[in-house]
Amino acid sequence: MKILNYISKTVWVLSLISLFTDTASEMLYPIMPIYLKSIGFSIVLIGVLEGFAEALAGLSKGYFGKLSDNSGKRVPFVRLGYTLSAISKPMMAVFIFPMWIFFARSIDRFGKGIRTGARDAILSDEATPETKGKIFGFHRSMDTLGAVLGPVIALIYLYFYPQQYKTLFYIAFIPGLLAVFASFLLKDKTQKHLAKKKPTPFFSFLNYWKTSPAQYRKVVIGLLAFALFNSSDIFLLLKAKQAGLNDTNVIGIYIFYNLVYALCSFPIGILADKIGLKKMFLFGISLFAIVYFGMAFSKNSCTIALLFFIYGVYAAATEGISKAWISNISDKKDTATAIGTYSGFQSICALIASSLAGIIWYQFGANTTFMITGIMTILVIIYFSFFIKDKIIKNDTQT
Template sequence: MRYLMRRFSYLTRAVWLLSLISLGTDLASEMLYPVMPLYLQSIGFSVFFIGLLEGVAEAVAGLSKGYFGQWSDRLGRRVPFVQAGYGLSAVSKPLLAVLATPAWVLLARTIDRLGKGLRTGARDALLADETTPLNRGKVFGFHRSMDTLGAVLGPLVALGWLAGHPGQFRPLFLWAFVPGALAVGVALLLRERRAEPSGRPVVPFWGAFRYWAQAPAGYRRVVGGLLAFALFNSSDAFLLLLARERGVSAPGVIGLYVLYNITYVVSAWPLGHMADRLGPRRLLVAGLAMFAVVYGGVALVHDVRILALLFGLYGLYAAATEGVGKAWVSTLCARADVGAALGTLGGLSSLAALVASAGAGLLWEVAGPGLTFGLAAGAALAVAAYLATVRVALPR
């Protein structure tokens, strides 16, 4: 037992609490995410509008990530932002069940994404504060594994509901409030670990990304490459819509999404360990190469078995990039600026997602899904080549 405690000593109380909170919130969100595009199509929404809706929601999250991340740094406080952000996301879930109009759906999604923006920079800074250079990948990888465990359980709940109640999507929005509320309860157990205030003034909401101008050159180079990729990385909703277009049933689409998340959850933590040993750059480049294989493959295949294989590989891509990317970026800035640095990365990535999702929806309707996914695959390979060779110096 003592050996295990020493072996996993980096899993502190704060890391466990933040991971459990993310598990509950993601369970609530992922009950809805795989059925959302199917639900929107069932009430008459076009592919373009679905992409625009997802893009606008992510853009709201993006602006608020940068703003609240630097505000958290200025105050030297994290916990209030985390608690309020998870609270907003929990409240947004039942709102989706009230009306099925475009404006109301957009409002509910915006509240959810505002909550995500409010909490993300502060939460990631809390995680970074619990790490050392030797275990940063492990901590972020463990958190992503727990987060994605919720993304496995959520779709399974949705699958069980739809098996007994075919086509009845809206009650799921009410049930999703339960795990979200439980996550807020766990968030109340967090203790503030007072950080050194950055001393910088709070900038206006629209100026939340001023950190970019003062960031180290290595940060700008790496984040610049990640943002270039984000401009072509549209919402996963398009993958689900493509599977449906290939003839997969609604429960089958959710099953593919579950497979993706299972692969993600079992590989995120081991790949975090691998990132600590081999360096995050190699894992990130390999992950982008996997993305290119998946997007290039789904543009060509129609066999459900191959689609399942590609969805599994997509889970490996996510595990090799999301937590690992944050772990790498957190080493490229001063410790007092971690909230702003990660908030800026997440924020600008979300704004890029607006372009990516709206553009993918439009391109899908004009030229079909083949060109949409093929273009994203080519962009991923180009960015992988760039990140494999870019010169990065750590800040002093």
């Protein structure tokens, strides 16, 4: 296919690495809370663990993105990040002491923080402003395919070996290891700008906010406002459970959502390059609003399934597209910093969003939670529609 000519060897390798890693991670996603409970973790402790791990990942994304830009290197950060995530899987099964579990889970998220900015900068370097949607969309398709394969493998394994959770952590190490091996196929390109030798303080990436293009700040403000009310998918799954779906169906609908997400990301990326990244992102968050308003009133499984289908299309139209958009409105030499800074703040906002959603759900019920999110999303749509232009930073954007 002519379209696939845009997909370079480097993009293929990065996409396969993400597929293997997501397969490993998502293999454990459905059973992680059950496993933690089985070794003595309370709901509160699970929440603290996940909150701490995500906060660590968020803060480190900005720092290591900045460090990657300063050093002029990408591949070492990608390789180290995926290696840490791979070795964290069996670590969680070796010992069951709470502090060890905290350490292993933190290693996993820390790995994500190390690799994110550098990896997305490589993807950006492999594209032109006119093909960013295709490249990021293709990578997102492959990555999300892992989110389909992982839970399917877990379901098949647990069908034959119920409650044998520990072994699953060792099995997850296999695709994680394949990701690490594949990372050795990557090579850094020679950077045009000189690497900076001075030390990079941990919070130095925050200075980028002051020096970044005005368009970058405007777009990221809107993206973070949306992230503040975009809570964990767990709340959607809880709503599905509340609507009458059993545990197997809930996992099944989660796999269905990821399948739609994976299948739609690449074609949506192609379309986004034609109509504009901003228009595609607005289309995506409009679907998000529909899903959340729908969830507030839906009570039957057929409607829930339809909404999860729409939710998969929403994810395909926003996740990769937002990073492609950011890479188009930031200077090439700062790509990892720009994406890492946004991703870091996004992680913190997601943590706040899930906390707020939990509080609102507890105090006022599920319907109020989804209605508030839908209303706030409409305000974000208005902001992007009237205050943000879809333009590209020309200075040093292309190789």
